[in-house]
Amino acid sequence: MIDTEKLSAASLCSGLSEENGTFTCVYCGRVFEAGEVFPIGGRFFDARRAAELHVATHGDKLEQLMQAGEKALSLTENQQTLLRLFASGLRDAEIAKQLGVTPSTVRHQRFVFRERAKAAKLFLAVWTLAEEGKQNRTAQETLLAPHEGAKMVDERYVITEEENQKILENVFYSLEPLRLKVFSKKEKKKIVILRQVAAQFESGRTYTESEVNEILKAIWDDFATMRRYLVEYGYLDRAADGSSYWKRG
Template identity: 40%
Template sequence: MLNLFWNASPEEFKNGYIEEENYYICLLCGKKIEKGIVYPEGGILYEAGRYIRVHIEKEHQSVFECLIRLDKRLTGLTEHQKNILQLFYQGKSDEEVQKEMGIGSASTIRNHRFVLKEKERQAKVFLALMDLLKDKNKRLSGCLPPYKTAGTIDDRYSITQEESEKILKKYFPEGTDGPLTTFDMKEKNRLVVLRELAKKFEAKKFYKEKEVNEILKTAYDDFTTLRRYLIEYGFLGRKPDGSRYWLKGDPNGKEEGNMDRKKEMKQQYKDMKTEGGVYQIKNTKNQKVFVVATPNFKTINGKLGMLKWGSHKNRQLQEEWNQFGEDAFVFEVLEVLEEKEEGFFDKKDVLKKMEKKWLDKLQPFGERGYNQPKKREEDGNENRGDW
């Protein structure tokens, strides 16, 4: 979690989350929000990209509040400066800040603003200098990139290809497929050796402890030490009970924990009770709504995708989605269909009646919405539910 936090970009810091291939991950608590799933919250349905922001607001109040509480050695801010920044964030004027803090005058607060602006400019210059330095070092040194799942990255990882080859030749005199002469070596050398040993394991494959031992035994008699270091240095993953091991940091795969979590969430999604009913797509800019009945709320994912790709059959809704943007719209469940467990139950007919009830109630026509004021039988695709 700590590495994830400090490896984030300034923009990701500001957002409070990072985006990976299958997840959004909260930088403030590590919570993962899987993509492709609709999340209900307070009667509103959110796709993953918006739900991560809802999560941050609900659980952490704001990214600003979390960052401002960090220790001085991380922010470089005094408690006095933090208090002033918090008041500025609340929208207080210089006079209001001066009165609340009981210091100096309004001109004193203006001076504090200047000092903070100066720190901002200095931070920008420093970041640019560090980026330029990193770029130049990469070009000049030819250093090998640190292993993807390594822990804290430091000078031990500043190893060139030439250095790596010399180290491997020294400790694997018969070649890297041969035995390791010793594991009693300097830290930098150990990293090179461990990186090479990790290549003996296949990506996206799980191993029993006995299998790991057999592989490492071909390189060194004290295979338990090698196994322990491979785990400690982030090359191998291991379940707490030792029942399963896997190669970490594979560029084409994910860690075992992530794979298991993804499978688990997908299965939960499949096993969810199928619920249908009536929902609305609401434009929060002008309060217009589109009322739709569906036998399965999971189809909302498809409707969301159609809007994103510009292919929704309701032309007016699509045009305003394009105009106002995704953030202007929310999906809200109006009523959930209650199915009878006994006797004949015509779901389609019940859904039609439910939809008509909400159309009559909300009148989402003309300036009030995107539905067309026609009978279902005469409707085109623009006004059709999900059956």
């Protein structure tokens, strides 16, 4: 899942988040560190260009955003089709012909989309100002942010800082070193456990499967199940052949 809370509109459009010259793919979380050189197709590129080439491998950016934000966007199939046609650069008359409607209907829908975008920008500003008071919240009120790779954000992620701490105390023998007592079947507890385990991995680093296994063995005996859950819940990503893993975000 794309972390829309932390990303700017520019990052969502480009597919890249930049910080201090380091670029992170917003779709899969792969990091391209500043100062490194990356081999691609027999040539070598700096972090920015390598990141841009990587983002292109994910396909159409509009499709990526619509799929990742399907629930939040609440677009009907007809609206999705219209947005794709708008993005294609077709004239209103050509779009109308394809859809079997009048050009005025297409123009009206474009107007509706524009007004919706204006309202979204206004709400973002209002919410930003409302959030300025968050420093006064207690641990009972402050919610943890879902991790960047979350596949589906729902009630499982409604976890306060206080709940998080209580769960950690109950399911782990110790936090330093990290040693799991029991892997709960309850979804909220599972999220807390995986979040803590994922923190043992470094962002921007690529791990072999054996390296992942060694880290997980020290935490819980059933390392294969833990590895599967980390990938399934979007905390780790991996190459198609399973040869390498990296932390999302």
